[in-house]
Amino acid sequence: MNPAIGAAAAERPAAMAGHEVLAVVLQIRDDRLSVLLWRRARPPFEDRWVLPGGRLGDREGLGESVRRQLAQKVDVRDLTHLEQLETRGEPDRHPYGRMLATAYLGLVPADIDPVIPCDTHWHPASDLPPMGFDHAAMVHSGRRRLRAKLSYTNVGFALAPPEFTMSQLSRYYRAALGHDVAATNLRRVLLRRGQIEETGESVPSGRSGGRPAALFRFRTRRLEITDAFAVLRPPPEG
Amino acid sequence: MNPAIGAAAAERPAAMAGHEVLAVVLQIRDDRLSVLLWRRARPPFEDRWVLPGGRLGDREGLGESVRRQLAQKVDVRDLTHLEQLETRGEPDRHPYGRMLATAYLGLVPADIDPVIPCDTHWHPASDLPPMGFDHAAMVHSGRRRLRAKLSYTNVGFALAPPEFTMSQLSRYYRAALGHDVAATNLRRVLLRRGQIEETGESVPSGRSGGRPAALFRFRTRRLEITDAFAVLRPPPEG
DNA sequence: CCAAAAGTGTTAATGCTACACCCATGC
DNA sequence: GCATGGGTGTAGCATTAACACTTTTGG
Structure with missing residues (x-):
């Protein structure tokens, strides 16, 4: 374990x-996939950006x-x-001593604007500021996970407000996936899979x-796998 | 030697x-997906089966x-x-005190028969014996992960010996996926994706x-994603 | 020659993207 | 009317499962 360095070590003894x-x-946010980061005020990694979180309490589960x-x-x-992303435990990932970290992916729908403290900010996930520890790698894990799940689950529900038009939804997908997504085809894919339905309103x-846009909602707001077995799928019942 | 926490913990639970x-x-093994389990000789969960593993050392990483x-x-x-599967940290997951556990998925190719101690055995993954702690859930995570990855990555390499015939490989896939897999189509799918190639031998x-079977090998024996973006794929270059 | 196992050709179905076209609205 | 954005129809493409058929071997 690293010998303590200066005053900072005093806070976290032996x-x-x-x-x-x-x-x-x-x-x-503003058609860009953004991640919530917190600016460290003290060493190690003073002034670098890190993920929100903290020590696991004695009697609480991870989630x-x-x-x-x-x-x-x-x-x-x-x-x-x-959902849980990954746990990192390299012995030297924290300069002051052994510290394991379990990273989670959390999603906030686009219609909410949480009140956050002044030392935290939303940053575009594709243009991260200088980050501390191994947190940048975790952000990348999160992005990858979200991108992958958008194509075989209904996670879209977690990015979108309860009701939305197809062009709004396609903008969310575009932001999360990083490439163009045509509203017209997105509609058909998600309808076919039973992920979304019309509310009847517009x-x-x-x-x-322009023509009024129909409103849609996700049929369920809990994670479901809607497109398992793209290939090597099981033979039909019987 | 105890995979989980043995007697030492019982003596000083605090x-x-x-x-x-x-x-x-x-x-x-024998055309069945099998998992390596270890039989506990002492409480808690005496005589139940558990996953191999043990305490993380002070200076080592998780993997x-x-x-x-x-x-x-x-x-x-x-x-x-x-590869890492998941970390569980419910406060009561271990009856003697707080213990976090990070589970990994490990794959052993079918042509190897490791020498294992007498208190460990291979069990069919679809018919698990009574297990201790939350280890049965971890086995299920591992199975699910393997099944999923077989359809969009080249993990097959990790189940198969260095060289194999297509009917052998289809048996491995069948065992892992739990449903029939036709050798003839498996061949075409994996060839098209560039996962496997003929060795030239037969x-x-x-x-x-019967006609002699051609031998194949995986082109690479490291994990690659070969079929990302089944849907919502990015538009062609430009 | 026949049975067995491997390998090829072909068809049909699926599910998607792209694009042309039609619809409803504000001005 | 006409510009604007939403919605539908349709054609083409990629990929795969199923199955008939051919090839190569042992007895």
């Missing part, structure tokens, strides 16, 4: 070892801990989805005219 | 807190620790693939006759 939970909180810390520290309570057109 | 790594080691424990404790050194037919 036996620093433990487990922390971290959250890659993603949201589509529970992430939710608590997000609520307490950055006032994020509106996660529509939370949104009046803006001042520039 | 001080028990820490992190262990566990391995879901899978192999196709490193799994490899060490598998080599030392069950003499498994021939993993062709190892295997003489058995005493019952």
Whole structure:
């Protein structure tokens, strides 16, 4: 274990070892996939950006801990989805001693704007600021996971507001996937898979005219795998 | 020598807190997907079956620790693939105190028969014996992960020997996926994706006759995603 | 010659993208 | 009317499962 360096070590005396939970909180903001980061005020990695999170409490589970810390520290309570990403435990990942970290992916729908403390900010996930520890790698894991799941699950529900038009939804997909997504085909894919349904309502057109857009909603707001077995699928029943 | 926390913990339960790594080691044996389990000789969960593993050492990383424990404790050194599955940290998952566990998925090719201690056995993954802790859930995670990855990556390499005939390979896939897989189509799918290639050699037919089978090998024996973006794929270059 | 196992050709179905076209609205 | 954005129809493409058929071997 690293010998303590200067004053900072005084805060965390000899036996620093433990487990922390971290959250890659993603949201589509202004048509960009963004991640919530917190600016460190002290060493190590002073002034670098890190993921929100903190030590696992003695009596709490991992997911529970992430939710608590997000609520307490950055006032994020509106996660529509939370799943475990990965655990990192390289002995030298924390300069002051042994510290394991379990990262979660959390998603916030686009219609919410959580009140966050002044030392936390949303950053475009494709243009991260200088980050501390191994947190940048975790953000990349989160992005990859989200991208993958958008194509075989209904995670879209976690990025979108409860009701939305297809052109809105296609913008969310575009932001999350990083490439163009045609609203017209997205509609058919998601309808075919039974992920979304029409609410029956529609949104009046803006001042520039245009046909009113139908409103849709996700049929369920819990994660489901809708497109398993793209290939090597099991033979039909019987 | 105890995979999970043994007697030492029982003697001083108060001080028990820490992190262990566990391995879901899978192999196709006799055309069945099998998992390596270890029979506990003492409480808690005496006589139940558990995953091999043990405490994370002070100076080792998680993956490193799994490899060490598998080599030392069950003499498994021939993993062709190892990846992290999940970390469980419910406060009550271990009756004697707080213990986090990170589970890995390890794969052993079908042509190897590791020498394992007498208290460990291979069990069919579809018919697990009574298991201790939350280890049965971890085995299920491992199976699901393997099944999923067989359809969009080249993990097959980790189940198969270096060279194989297509009917052998289809048996491995059948065992892992749990449903029929036609050798003829499997061949075309894997060739098209560039996962496998012919070695040029072939295997003489058995005493019952039949055309000699061509030998194949995986082009690479490292994990690659060969079929990303089944849907919502990015538009062509430009 | 016949049975057995491997390998090829072909068809039909699926599910997607792209694009042309039609619809409803504001001005 | 006409510009604007939404929605539908349709053609083409890629990929795969199923199955008939051919090839190569042992007895």
